[in-house]
Amino acid sequence: MQALISVSDKTGIVDFAKALHALDVKLLSTGGTAKLLADAGLPVTEVAEVTGFPEMLDGRVKTLHPRVHGGLLARRDVPAHVAALKEHGIATIDLLVVNLYPFEATVAKPGCTLEDAIENIDIGGPAMVRSAAKNWKDVGVLTDASQYAEVLQQLKANGKLDDTLRFKLSVAAFNRISNYDAAISDYLSSLQADGTRSLFPAQSNARFVKIQDLRYGENPHQAAAFYRDLHPAPGSLVTARQIQGKELSYNNIADADAAWENVKVFDAPACVIVKHANPCGAAVGADPAEAYSKAFKTDPTSAFGGIIAFNRPLDGAGAQLVAKQFVEVLIAPAFTPEALAAFAGKPNTRLLQIALPPGGASDWEKGLNAIDSKRVGSGLLLQTADNRDFDPAQLKVVTKRQPTEQEMSDLLFAWKIARFVKSNAIVFCAGGMTLGVGAGQMSRIDSARIASIKAENAGLTLKGSAVASDAFFPFRDGLDVVADAGATSVIHPGGSVRDDEVIAAADERGLAMVLTGTRHFRH
Numbered sequence: 001m002q003a004l005i006s007v008s009d010k011t012g013i014v015d016f017a018k019a020l021h022a023l024d025v026k027l028l029s030t031g032g033t034a035k036l037l038a039d040a041g042l043p044v045t046e047v048a049e050v051t052g053f054p055e056m057l058d059g060r061v062k063t064l065h066p067r068v069h070g071g072l073l074a075r076r077d078v079p080a081h082v083a084a085l086k087e088h089g090i091a092t093i094d095l096l097v098v099n100l101y102p103f104e105a106t107v108a109k110p111g112c113t114l115e116d117a118i119e120n121i122d123i124g125g126p127a128m129v130r131s132a133a134k135n136w137k138d139v140g141v142l143t144d145a146s147q148y149a150e151v152l153q154q155l156k157a158n159g160k161l162d163d164t165l166r167f168k169l170s171v172a173a174f175n176r177i178s179n180y181d182a183a184i185s186d187y188l189s190s191l192q193a194d195g196t197r198s199l200f201p202a203q204s205n206a207r208f209v210k211i212q213d214l215r216y217g218e219n220p221h222q223a224a225a226f227y228r229d230l231h232p233a234p235g236s237l238v239t240a241r242q243i244q245g246k247e248l249s250y251n252n253i254a255d256a257d258a259a260w261e262n263v264k265v266f267d268a269p270a271c272v273i274v275k276h277a278n279p280c281g282a283a284v285g286a287d288p289a290e291a292y293s294k295a296f297k298t299d300p301t302s303a304f305g306g307i308i309a310f311n312r313p314l315d316g317a318g319a320q321l322v323a324k325q326f327v328e329v330l331i332a333p334a335f336t337p338e339a340l341a342a343f344a345g346k347p348n349t350r351l352l353q354i355a356l357p358p359g360g361a362s363d364w365e366k367g368l369n370a371i372d373s374k375r376v377g378s379g380l381l382l383q384t385a386d387n388r389d390f391d392p393a394q395l396k397v398v399t400k401r402q403p404t405e406q407e408m409s410d411l412l413f414a415w416k417i418a419r420f421v422k423s424n425a426i427v428f429c430a431g432g433m434t435l436g437v438g439a440g441q442m443s444r445i446d447s448a449r450i451a452s453i454k455a456e457n458a459g460l461t462l463k464g465s466a467v468a469s470d471a472f473f474p475f476r477d478g479l480d481v482v483a484d485a486g487a488t489s490v491i492h493p494g495g496s497v498r499d500d501e502v503i504a505a506a507d508e509r510g511l512a513m514v515l516t517g518t519r520h521f522r523h
Helices: 013-022 031-039 047-051 066-073 079-088 103-108 114-119 124-134 145-158 163-188 250-263 288-298 316-322 337-342 361-367 405-418 444-457 476-485 499-509
Strands: 002-007 026-029 044-046 095-099 140-142 208-214 224-229 241-244 270-275 278-284 306-310 327-332 350-353 371-376 379-384 426-430 433-438 466-469 489-492 512-515
Touching: 002 013, 002 031, 002 066, 002 124, 013 026, 013 031, 013 095, 013 145, 026 031, 026 047, 031 044, 044 047, 047 066, 066 079, 066 124, 095 124, 103 114, 103 163, 124 140, 124 163, 140 145, 140 163, 145 163, 224 250, 250 270, 250 278, 250 306, 250 327, 270 288, 278 288, 278 405, 288 306, 288 316, 288 433, 316 337, 405 426, 405 433, 405 466, 405 489, 405 512, 426 444, 426 476, 433 444, 444 476, 476 499, 499 512
Parallel strands: 002 026, 002 095, 026 044, 095 140, 306 327, 327 350, 466 489, 489 512
Antiparallel strands: 208 224, 241 350, 270 278, 270 306, 278 433, 371 379, 426 433, 426 466
């Protein structure tokens, strides 16, 4: 058996090569890899000795040769192929170990030039990988150090790789080449005439890895699967570890993401309850138990069968409260043994643990998507994600009355919730909790009415409450509804041609009004 080893990332390669040598595998290599193996005392033949042609053009050409690709591509079960190898004195290559020039890492560096990028486009490596992967029945191809252990295990046990492993390695190899080429396409097609890069390349090449197939999609007649980014950010939903419960459904995942993204925006201990993609209750408190108790009061009816997220480890006291209701999914950075015990008798409840980023809660923004996408008929909409938080320095009080300190605190809390409510969004809040949420209505005034009705149904008073609207009030009628309900302060983006009319109405009703200058539509 002969192995050709040519790696850019040399992590673990010496130990792997030593293990191959101990199994009587002949080692063939190139350039720096060959030198590294030789310096480690391993008998290694350089590719140039096999091809009879030296590496040239600063290493751009070294493996592009029939003696390499013939050894990789020849089918051992085709007599004509075997005869051709014999006629030309070409030895078979049974194992290929190649990882590619670090193109992705290179273009991710600040100040990367086009020349740097071009020089890190691998040519010979992908060509060999494709040859070996195509001939998977006879050749094992390794493109990542994580594959070394499994390959060695089979070689030690059987002296060869079985078809299942070779095919798995082949698929992984083609996936690696696909991702590599897509990264090159993304980079080059994003370049502008002035040398800067566009956020939106001329060709978008989506690359995701399947996590699991799902039982069905939004409805039972729809098929579905769950995917993650190639390199998911810490603190994002796809990094969650399910420690209890039934398999997640399509709708569970969508709602869990909405709850998790919302709860992450709070610095204080917080709880967010989501139902059908909208927060139906949210609050901050001294601990998870208090935050949950306040959030649940907003809308106990909607909270039934909801998704609940905490931004702090869930302890026994908080878990015992949550366990009193029916919850589909419960999310937290960690669960204490007492919290797990509280749900031991509810085996269907899905518990998701999402580890905090190394820097703690302040680094959760690193798990945010940079780009959002939405499919339309035979097309795709891409946009930068709505990650903009308000800058307190840009808040503008436009009414005669300034908000009190408590009102401003409530307004800022309400604004953080409204960002995650489907448009048109109206959110009543007070004392660090939601009181009424109006979501997804065709008119803002209907959202305002619904929010006040839901608060009344929950037995919550809106007297002295703060209201957040995700977009401006187009007329004063919506403002009158929230004022009639008891609100004394309002926060919204502003920007309507009737802003003056709405501001005058706020002054007339004695409300304090704050403008953010930022709209948060969520469709």
